[in-house]
Amino acid sequence: MEDIFILNDDQRAILETVARFVKDEVTPRSAALDANQNPLDCFSWEIVEKAHELGIRTMTLAEKWGGLGADSLTTAMVVEELAKGDMGVSVVMAQTFKIAQLMQKALNAEQQARILPKFAKDPRGLLAIGMTEPGNGSDKMTSQPVPYRTSAEKTKGGWIVNGMKHFISNGNRASYYLVGVQTDKTKTMAEGSSFFLLEKGHPGFTIGRVHDKMGERLANNAELIFQDCFVPDENVVGLVDKGAKERAEFMAASNAYAGASVLGVAVALHNKAVEWAKLRVQGGKLLVEHDGIRAQLAEMRMLIDASRSYIHRACWLADHKEQGWDRTLSILPKAMASQAAWKIATWCLEIHGGYGYMKETGVEKLVRDAAAFLHSDGVNRTLFLSAANAMFGLLPNLNPMTAR
Numbered sequence: 001m002e003d004i005f006i007l008n009d010d011q012r013a014i015l016e017t018v019a020r021f022v023k024d025e026v027t028p029r030s031a032a033l034d035a036n037q038n039p040l041d042c043f044s045w046e047i048v049e050k051a052h053e054l055g056i057r058t059m060t061l062a063e064k065w066g067g068l069g070a071d072s073l074t075t076a077m078v079v080e081e082l083a084k085g086d087m088g089v090s091v092v093m094a095q096t097f098k099i100a101q102l103m104q105k106a107l108n109a110e111q112q113a114r115i116l117p118k119f120a121k122d123p124r125g126l127l128a129i130g131m132t133e134p135g136n137g138s139d140k141m142t143s144q145p146v147p148y149r150t151s152a153e154k155t156k157g158g159w160i161v162n163g164m165k166h167f168i169s170n171g172n173r174a175s176y177y178l179v180g181v182q183t184d185k186t187k188t189m190a191e192g193s194s195f196f197l198l199e200k201g202h203p204g205f206t207i208g209r210v211h212d213k214m215g216e217r218l219a220n221n222a223e224l225i226f227q228d229c230f231v232p233d234e235n236v237v238g239l240v241d242k243g244a245k246e247r248a249e250f251m252a253a254s255n256a257y258a259g260a261s262v263l264g265v266a267v268a269l270h271n272k273a274v275e276w277a278k279l280r281v282q283g284g285k286l287l288v289e290h291d292g293i294r295a296q297l298a299e300m301r302m303l304i305d306a307s308r309s310y311i312h313r314a315c316w317l318a319d320h321k322e323q324g325w326d327r328t329l330s331i332l333p334k335a336m337a338s339q340a341a342w343k344i345a346t347w348c349l350e351i352h353g354g355y356g357y358m359k360e361t362g363v364e365k366l367v368r369d370a371a372a373f374l375h376s377d378g379v380n381r382t383l384f385l386s387a388a389n390a391m392f393g394l395l396p397n398l399n400p401m402t403a404r
Helices: 009-034 045-053 072-085 087-106 109-121 243-250 254-279 291-319 332-357 363-372 380-392
Strands: 127-130 151-155 158-169 176-182 193-199 205-210 221-232
Touching: 009 045, 009 072, 009 087, 009 363, 045 087, 072 087, 072 254, 072 291, 087 109, 087 127, 087 158, 087 176, 087 243, 087 254, 087 363, 109 193, 127 158, 151 176, 158 176, 158 205, 176 221, 176 243, 193 221, 193 243, 254 291, 254 332, 254 363, 291 332, 332 363, 332 380
Parallel strands: 127 176
Antiparallel strands: 151 158, 158 221, 176 193, 205 221
């Protein structure tokens, strides 16, 4: 398994391209976009279009669809690199990366031929997956599982969908959506839901409120509203009532990508802490010359390296399950990385003293961003419960993957 720690020439070339993209396109815009009051104004199509031009947007598509065929490990590396520049940009792309991977595995040949070429050619093509609802999100990982409230009634040639999703990343920006819908109301969301494929503008499907978030502002999250929305049978993805199991099977690295996003923020915070410690004089000497500060910087480094190793292990094994995959790897890397990032955020803030509280240093933005993944992609406490259920064989019908 030592291969998972080796950066090969292809990965180096991709990451060099992404690093230049972050430096030239993301970093110069990030703070100003984040400061906009209207969340709609925080999003940048220019950044998306440049990502398309460089081949980043479509990197997880297979070569036959116009992409690079990037594996899960390479994808996680790119997600982290993007988040060093801005978490929101990282999330916009990570969602698109992972859903493109899912579509190539879960869509049938007709659906792929209908959707993927158009998505690949569209400079503004983004993807979203609709699962979380106002009344439930992590319920499927508890001992009181419930059905989705967004449900579908069978009709001639398709389904009639009614309901609402919220907190959906890229919800108002995506071109195509995979939406989890309850097709058997007598069962739980893990046992009786299906995925439907929808294009933006589909009759009966509209975008509701765009959420005004504390951090991660360069990514938009929005409500998806379904009012007597007719979805034809040809837009059902996989088997009816088996959507949760198929997502768990085909998106093993999804949670690790979320960990990579928040890890990039942790790296940016650590870099700021180190730079400040080398510049700031306190008590007659540089902060870095104080034993306590220096030791704290080393502990930050340890947390980052350990989280990255866990994420990379999970991503490599997601593509090589025969080498030792287990279901906790689809759950715990994000929890670890987000907790590490939050600890690093508070330490970086303290090291900066009063200056850290001022917007001019950029620390407060990173603190707001780091807080997002204590909840996003699954609340950590619930993720631990889900991992424990997987470890001890409890609640076997529950899907261990997380909603987003």
